[in-house]
Amino acid sequence: MFDHVLIVDDEPIIRNGLKSFIDWGGLGLILEGDCANGKEALAVLREKPIDILVTDIKMPVMDGLELTRQALAVNPSIKIILISSYNEFEYVREGMKQGAIDYLLKPTLEAEELIAVLQRCKDLIARGRKQVVEHQQLVKQTALLDRKRLEHDVIRTLVASDSGTRFSDLFGIAGAAYVCAFVTADGLYEWQETYGNLHISMMYEDMQTLFYDWSExxxxxxxxxxGLLLIYPVVSLNDGGRSGAVQSLESFQTLVARELAASVTIGCCLALETEWLENGMNRCRSAAARRFFEGMGSIYPWNDEDTKANEHGPTDIEELRGHAMQQRMRSESSPIAMIDSCITRWKSMRPMPEQVRREAYELLTAFSYRNGDAKPLPDFRELIRRCDTIDQLEAFIRCSAEEMEQPNRLKLTDKGHGAQLIAKAMEFIKLHYLEELTLQDVADSIHVSKSYLSNLFKKQSGHNFIDYVIELRLHEAKRLLMQNEIKIYEVAERSGFNDVKYFSKLFKKMTGMTPVEYRDKHQQ
Incomplete structure (x- = not known):
């Protein structure tokens, strides 16, 4: 790092000599210029970052002693070298008392002597800068430790649901209002699938570090x-304070996007120093919950709508649990209409997102039972939890319902002529699988031979024709078993099995339960 030097002397020959016989660049120095008196030099010192001042003692307008005093007032870390004559020792002593580093005699001044003093000045400057850096690091570490202790106190208060702790109890800043902001990463589960859970934890730690650099x-x-909870004091709770809080959070949001390439949604509120910490936390989390209905990547200030949700919670809106949902699903003529009704209800009444997710799980479970697919559905719960917004949840529910309404949909190996033939064959099968259906019937429907269809069906779908038909019939049987009024022999007939004993035996082999056991288990 180069240090900057200024030469001051009223004699031009001295100034020119000092400038010419030193290799300033070779010493890691930059000569900023030269002045004829202290007044000119002081003007330069106030405009430029001068590290080393080489000045004569006796000069007109302002002498070297006064310049030394005023230069140190402008820049206390500046290093001053005095140049004197033989008969100026008393002035030199006064200059050294004021803070000059050394003095040189004009009549005997050699380049090596000046270089040695300049080098000593450089060493002192480097040592001083190192001490400043170390001090700054110590102050920063101490502040960080204080913040970590404060973090611990906040978490302990929230975990204990300690409603007796106020903002002023933890932060101790008189007359302040506080911004509470709840920060959540958008697309969290996509990040998890791509990079793993550890990456999510590291990302929030990086956000925390950014906040501590961003706010003192x-x-x-x-x-x-x-997510991440931000708490910091502001000036007031008036409208300017509210808009200023949002603006400051927008700058933090921009910082996260720039440094971490991540989108975040923030719910925020302002609180008085006398308010409970837990209330501030609940408010900003309630505001952040608006992301579910209004979209990701925004800042949501807490308002009166959030007040109602926060104070009364989801109990204001009747929650449909499993049994009630299944009863409604059985009574509906169109299960898709019930899905439409639930989604409309959620969007208009806006219950808490967790209630919506619970109802969505019960809805899909009931839909699955109605369609005869009553196996455990652990994946539903996890996939529903991954939906950040109501639009994502709606898309997932409709896609899942469509898949359940079209069971045993086979994935064909290609989209060529063979696949087109098998697709037509499958359409015919789904229209007639409850009848006495043979491979020859299907082959005739698409105008190919029975042997050709058998080989092509296996090649394209990976299934044998008869296995596929049996799966469709079993699926329909499961759906019918969910209805109490239908007898077992009726279930067999209506699902395409003419022999009830064969049906019962096959059903138990495929499901591990008799039809009666299956009905009893899934209608409880």
Whole structure:
């Protein structure tokens, strides 16, 4: 790093000599210029970052002693070298008392002597800069430790649901209002699938570090599995304070996007120092929950709508649990209409997102039972949890319902002529699988031989023709078993099995339960 030097002397020959016989660049120095008196030099010192001042003592307008005093007032870390004559020792002593590093005699001045003093000045400057850096690091580490202790206190208060802790109890800043902001990463589960759970934890830690660099005050505890909570003081709770809080959070949001290439949604509120910490947390989380209905990547200030949701919660809106959902599903003439009704209800009434997710799980489970697919559905719960917004959840529900309404949909190996033939064959099968259907019947429907169809069906779908028909019939039997009023022999007939004993035996082999056991288990 280069240090900057200024030469001051009223004699041009001295100034020119000092400038010419030193290799300033070779010493790691930059000569900023030269002045004829202290007044000119002081003007330069106030405009440029001068590290080393080489000045004569006796000069007109402003002498070297006054320049030394004022230069140190402008820049206390500046290093000053005095140049004097033999008869100026008392002035030199006064200059050294004021803070000059050394003095040189004009009559005997040699380049090596000046270089040695300049080098000593450079060493002192480097040592001083190192001490400043170390001090700054110590201050930063101490502040970070204080913030970590504050994080611990906040988390402990929230975990304990301690409603007796106020903002002023933890932060101790008199007359302040506080911004509470709940930060959640958008597309969290996509990040998890791509990079793993550890990456998500590291990303929130990086956000926390960004906040501590971005704001000199406040804390940012990480709430495991949820997000990042920001708490920092502001001036007031008036409208300017509210809009200013949102603007400041927008700058933090932009910082996260730039540094981490991540989108975040933030719910925020302003709280008085006398308010409970837990209330501030609940408010900003309630505001952040608006992301589910209004979209990701925004900042949502807490408002009166959030007040109602926060104070009364999801109990204001009747929640449909499993049995009630299944009863409604059985009574509906069109299960898709019930899905439409639920989604419309969620969007208009806006219950808490967790209630919506619970009902969505019960809805898909009931839909699955109605369609005869009553196996456990653990994947539904996890996939529903991954939906960040109501639009994503709606798309998932409709896609899942469509798949369940079209059971045993076979994936064909290609899209050529053979696949087109098998697709037509499958359409014919789905229209007639409840009848006495043979391979020859299907072959005739698409105008090919029975042997050709048998080989092509296996090649394209990976299934034998008769296995596929049996799967369709079993699926229909499961659906019918969910209805109490239908007898077992009726279930067999209506699902395409003419022999009830064969049906019962095959059903148990495929499901591990008799038809009666299956009905009893899934209608409880």
């Amino acid at each position: 005050i406040g804390c940012a505890p990480i709430l495991s599995g949820e």
